Amino acid sequence: MRYFFLLVLLGGLGWCPAQAQAPAARHTFALGPTDFLLDGKPLQMISGELHYPRIPREAWRARLKMAKAMGLNTIGTYVFWNVHEPQPGQYDFTGNNDVAAFVRMAQQEGLWVILRPSPYVCAEWEFGGYPYWLQNVPGLKVRSQEPQYVAAYKRYIEAVGKQLAPLQVGHGGPVLMVQVENEYGSYGSDKQYLALNKKLFEDAGFDGVLYTCDPVADVAKGHLPGLLPAVNGTDKPAEIRRLVRANHDGQGPYYVAEWYPAWFDWWGAPHHTVPAARYTPGLDSVLRAGMSINMYMFHGGTTRAFLNGANYKGDTSHYEPQVSSYDYDAPLDEAGNPTAKFRAFRAVIAKYRPAGAAPLPPVPAAKPSAALPALQLTQYASLLGHLPAPVASPTPLTFEQLKQAYGFVLYRATVPGGRSEVLKINDLRDYAVVLVNGRRVGTLDRRLRQDSLRLALPAGPVQLDILVENLGRINFGAYLLQNNKGITRRVLLGGREVTGWRMYGLPFAQAPTVAAGSPTPAAASGPVLRAATFTLAQPIDTYLDMRQWGKGVVWLNGHNLGRYWAIGPQQTLYVPAEWLRKGTNDIKVLELLRPEQTALRFLDHPILSELSGPQP
Missing domain, CATH: 2.60.120.260 (Galactose-binding domain-like)
Known part of the structure; x- marks a missing residue:
């Protein structure tokens, strides 16, 4: 009887068990010989990439509505290991890191989702998405079968699976496919490692369609037999068919996992822009061929805090840290407003709407902006007047040895004065402000291959301060395992090693x-x-x-x-x-x-x- 009265009361409040526990509609999603099949019927995915940490959570829904308005039926996103496990075993899926809430919101807006929890993401993101602390494990080797890496990876992907595996399409969620690794063929060709990735994903609960993606030249190296090979960086249907069929038992379906309507920027280099007219023919050709596509990026947003990555290709190249804006000259600009590229792509997509589909929703108005009073x-x-307790060491310690991910470290030593000497910092990473007795005397910039500075030292003991900034760990290529930050080797003054250091960590994790x-x-x-x-x-x-x-x-x-x-x-x-x-x-x-x-x-x-x- 009490149960009856409780139901009456809750019913009066607008609640009933059926509403609270109503299961989401489940679908089937499968690979046909030429098409993706949703509930047995062909589905052409027209997708755009956008990343939840690069967008204020309060603006997620507005960006998703813009995706619908351009004609997208799917969105793609990476999942970022270093934001979800910033320290070993400490997981964060809250606030702007609540990826499950982002995926559910996409479903509420009528969008399917392609999930990319790799865990390596590249993405112009610090360390390619890897948490800095992996470098503190002696012998650990990312993107390999090395046991310590596999153990850390397994723990992480299981935590991700708890958040996202229930959101796969077969469980009533919007996630159609899940990507295994990420452009691995550009890094290696170990098929056993790829098979291990697949098993880790399956063990974490990802029981739907899995796929790999690689650039045109690297598909064969990065593909795992049995999985769909997606192709990056092309909009030529004949090339897409050839590559997929050659690696997928002579059949499709066909998916361009990364199609680039522009590019990213790095400090000290020109801003990248590409007119829409350069890309609309390629988009048209892929859609006309009935193929699926994911534009990278549909909306870039902003790489806030210290999470930008960097590129570096060795001693013959320059270190290239990326800027904070991830505008990308994308169809939706950094603030989430539609551009001329948005309108041009929308016009192409509108030509390939399924028969009987409703018209595209109207494009939401651009957000107003203003120049506030100065x-x-x-x-x-003074930064030097507000330092934390130091860590002492005879030689400089790296950020990693100090268990600090990002930000700055102030290195301080006392040296004899009354002379002019050359300061040399071997393998500085990445930018240093040099101070003598609290006054700035110069800077050193890894981008410019600067490692030396002549100092005029006043008489008496001199306080030498070197404030070092981590400008972003390398996110792509052969140097992923050479990503320590700070002063990574010796400091010489007049050819003699400086010892007796105090290091002050300034991570600025909070304002x-x-x-x-x-x-x-x-x-x-x-x-x-x-x-x-x-x-x-x-x-x-x-x-x-x-x-x-x-x-x-x-x-x-x-x-x-x-x-x-x-x-x-x-x-x-x-x-x-x-x-x-x-x-x-x-x-x-x-x-x-x-x-x-x-x-x-x-x-x-x-x-x-x-x-x-x-x-x-």
Whole structure:
């Protein structure tokens, strides 16, 4: 009887067991000889890549609605090991890292999902998605059968499986396919390793369609027999058919897992843009052939905090750390607004709508943006005056040895003065501000292959400080296992090794504290923290104009917006309206090179294509 009255009460509140436990509709998804088959009927996936950590969670739904409006029926996303397991055994699937919520939201918006939990992702992402701590395990070798790597990988993919395996299409979710590894053929050709990947995924609960993806030249090396081979970087139907059939028992279906409508940027190099007209014919040809496609990227967003990656191809090349903006010249710009490329691609996609399909939804309006009033960042703190407890060592320790993933480390030693000597840092990674008795005397930049600096040392004992920034671990190629950061070898002064170091970790995992009412000293020299508060009547998208600043990082209301650097090409930082508040807001800037700068200006548009200063 009590149960009856409880049901009546809950029914009056609009709840009943059927509503609470209603199972989601399950579907079948399979590979046919020429087509993907959803519930036995051909499905052409028209997909676009977007990454949940690069978009404020509050804006996920708006981006997904834009995907529908362009005509996409599917989205693709990587899953990022280093954001989900930042330290061994410490998992984070909350907030902006709640990938399951992102996938469920896609389903609510009527989109299918292609999942890419690799765990190597590349993606212009720090260490290609690997957590830094893997490098602290002696002998561990990523992308191999090395037992310590496999054990860490297994634990991680099982945690991912708990989040996402229930969201596969066969269980009532939107996930159609799951990718095993990621462009492995560009790295190796160990088929046993690929088979191990497949088993780890299956053991973690991924029981649907699995596939591999590789660039045109590497499909044979990176494909695992029995899985669908997807092809990256081409829109030529004949080439796609040839490669897939050659590696898949002479049949399809056919999927371009990464089709690039533009490219990414790195510091000190021109901004990449490609007009839509260069790409619409290729998109048309693939869709006309009935093939499925995933554009990388549909929407890039922003690589905030310190999570950008870098490229490096050896001693004959330059180290190329990527910028914070991941605008990518994609159909949807960094702020989530449709571009001319969006409209051109939409027009092509509209030609291939299934018979009887409803018209494409209208394109949502672009978000408004504004140039907010300029600020004076009057609150001040010297970085050197606010250091944590140090770690002492005769020789410099790397970030990894200090168990620090990202940010900065200050290396401090006392050296005899009264002379002019050359400072040499072997294998610096990646950027150093050098200070003598608290005053900046120069910088060293790995991009420019700089490792030496002549110092004029005053008489007496001298405090030598070297503030080192991790500009991003390599995310692609043969150097994945050479990704330690900081001072990785010796420091020489006048040819003699400097010993007796104290190291101060400055990871800035949270926004720094800057006390109110601290005026700027008359002769500020070293790196500084500046801050201010401001009020808003209504949050609105805006852009920080950093052209008068030197190099550093910005936090807004506790969110790390990313890096800025006067060399360009990125000169602004995107501020999403979702992270502004009606009323009081706070902003903090870490400035490395121009401590005298106090004025912070806003724009209503980005500047992503302005270079200045020395280039490689």
